[in-house]
Amino acid sequence: MARPENDKWLDEALSDIIGAEKPRTDFEQWKQQHPQAVHTLTARAGKKDSPDPLKTRRLIMVSTIVKLAAAALIVIAAAVAIQQWATPDRGDTGIEQTTAGRISGPTTFMLADGSSVKLAEGAQIRVGSAGKRGFEHVAGRIDVSVTKGQGEFVVTTPYGNVTALGTQFTMDLVDGVAANTKEPVRLLAVEVAEGSVQVSNPKGSSLLKERQKLIVEANQRPYDFSQDASVPEKVRQRIAAMVTALEASDAAAWLANYNIAYLYKLVKGQEAYDPQRFGGSADDLERLRKGFADVTSPAQLAERFVASGGIQSSGKIYVRSVTLNEAGDHAEAECVAYQGESRLVVTNPKWHHFDNDWWQVDD
Amino acid sequence: MNGGCVDLNSETQLVEAARNGHLESFGALYQRYHSPMVALAYSMLADRDLAEDAAQEVFAVACRDIGSLKSKDRFAAWLAGICRNVSRQMLRAAKVKPAALSDDCAAPGTDDSADCKEAIRRAVWSLAEAERELIVLRYFDGFSQSQISQVLALSPQAVNGRLVRAKRKIAAYLKRNGLTGDDHGTS
Numbered sequence: 001m002a003r004p005e006n007d008k009w010l011d012e013a014l015s016d017i018i019g020a021e022k023p024r025t026d027f028e029q030w031k032q033q034h035p036q037a038v039h040t041l042t043a044r045a046g047k048k049d050s051p052d053p054l055k056t057r058r059l060i061m062v063s064t065i066v067k068l069a070a071a072a073l074i075v076i077a078a079a080v081a082i083q084q085w086a087t088p089d090r091g092d093t094g095i096e097q098t099t100a101g102r103i104s105g106p107t108t109f110m111l112a113d114g115s116s117v118k119l120a121e122g123a124q125i126r127v128g129s130a131g132k133r134g135f136e137h138v139a140g141r142i143d144v145s146v147t148k149g150q151g152e153f154v155v156t157t158p159y160g161n162v163t164a165l166g167t168q169f170t171m172d173l174v175d176g177v178a179a180n181t182k183e184p185v186r187l188l189a190v191e192v193a194e195g196s197v198q199v200s201n202p203k204g205s206s207l208l209k210e211r212q213k214l215i216v217e218a219n220q221r222p223y224d225f226s227q228d229a230s231v232p233e234k235v236r237q238r239i240a241a242m243v244t245a246l247e248a249s250d251a252a253a254w255l256a257n258y259n260i261a262y263l264y265k266l267v268k269g270q271e272a273y274d275p276q277r278f279g280g281s282a283d284d285l286e287r288l289r290k291g292f293a294d295v296t297s298p299a300q301l302a303e304r305f306v307a308s309g310g311i312q313s314s315g316k317i318y319v320r321s322v323t324l325n326e327a328g329d330h331a332e333a334e335c336v337a338y339q340g341e342s343r344l345v346v347t348n349p350k351w352h353h354f355d356n357d358w359w360q361v362d363d
Numbered sequence: 364m365n366g367g368c369v370d371l372n373s374e375t376q377l378v379e380a381a382r383n384g385h386l387e388s389f390g391a392l393y394q395r396y397h398s399p400m401v402a403l404a405y406s407m408l409a410d411r412d413l414a415e416d417a418a419q420e421v422f423a424v425a426c427r428d429i430g431s432l433k434s435k436d437r438f439a440a441w442l443a444g445i446c447r448n449v450s451r452q453m454l455r456a457a458k459v460k461p462a463a464l465s466d467d468c469a470a471p472g473t474d475d476s477a478d479c480k481e482a483i484r485r486a487v488w489s490l491a492e493a494e495r496e497l498i499v500l501r502y503f504d505g506f507s508q509s510q511i512s513q514v515l516a517l518s519p520q521a522v523n524g525r526l527v528r529a530k531r532k533i534a535a536y537l538k539r540n541g542l543t544g545d546d547h548g549t550s
Contacts, residue, residue: 010483010530010533010534011502013479013480013483014483014487014498014501014502014533015502015505016480017480017483017484017487017502018405018487018498018499018502018503019502019503019504019505021411022398022504023397023398023401023414023415023418023504025393025394025397025398027390027393027394027397030393030419030422031386031390033419034419034422034423034426036423037422037423037426037427038386038426040426040427041381041384041386041389041426041427041429042384042386043384044382044383044384044429044430045383045384045385158436175373178507181505181507181510182395183506183507183509183510184374184395184510184513185509186374186436217518217519218436219518220518220519320509320519321508321519321520321523323520323523323524323527325527326527326531332523334507334508334509334519346507346509348507
């Protein structure tokens, strides 16, 4: 009890006191009680949002100079478009080289420079008619293979730009709702298979090398837990091991992050319950003790864990943040994980430092 | 967008549709943010019923003013701003003194569970407004750091850091009052 802020009891007490009674969310009732508000909103149907176009129109018409500038801009844009249409290098090997516009998955799309984009179900990109190499990533998961030696290749997204030179990488533009927490999840994940990419937005920039991945969220700098210097190296290794094991559904590798010797002693009653080290509640421990009462060694306990169902097949896991407590002996990550093709969940695995090492204590 | 298919998972689409008068989309946003708004109002009003009333009013104001929302991906933060204004107006109008700070609350004892809860409540409402918002949002309905970061327009890292600091202050308050986890009766 030396550090009450780190103890579960405070969490439980705060949940108990502040969250004792959940509010009832009933939109139908709200509508009945607020007919005027409903009318105000529905009256907007069929109307365009007027402020912006009016503002724009006022700006454009404000002076002759602006009008002339606008006219010049239109002429230049038209000239560029005509020039591009007339360019003989449009190619004739497929619609990918001649048609600008939105492409939806599942498909593999070849760009004019030989680069390719594999779009998963639900993925979308928008390809410009000409100009710089690259495209706009609109939604979903894509695998990009960039042809080497032809200059900068830029993929734009709502969260930042990904710049590549001769490389293979995967991008996943996630826009969904977590099935467990019901929270909206919107982020971009970038993973490099070969070469390197630069991920940039106004908040920051990060160089990503082979087998590294990072995530970018709205108005935040790109985050790669493996490069987060505020987190101990060993914790980062543990997180990476957990992610790799879960993505591969490798229960034994996943279990290797846990302190099995300690768990065995706990099961056998040779260690007292400690929420920081165990991760679960006292009831969880009781269930563990009942379920594995007959094991005779840590190795057998591990085997039984794996045999008892292993781990659910998991898709990609993206680590959004890692937080260390003040004492520096407890770490918690917030992750977004796919279960199956499209089901998203938010998880908060935890690690604790004891027995001279960092151990995962909660998944 | 209006009248077309709206992806209920895409908040920006919902906001855009609501701006165009699509009531169902506004309803989906209501479902998503009603509870956080009650929590946010509760952090200011310290009264559950008043907080529910405030949240209802927040969505009425949002209906009226949604056309003024500049950035579709900041809907939650915009809503939170309305919520703070509505709650302040209610505080001024009713001259409400947050219940957790009212004088008729018993001073915390040493080992009674009710006293301990009262002490924790007092500790929470002794925090600065920004910290209190964080704590209440976190523990009101189990909102994740990501949800909180959207409502409060903070990064998840900032939410984490500030939560740790706020909890440390609560713990310090409790310690000053001679309370620890043992008094709460939890393991």
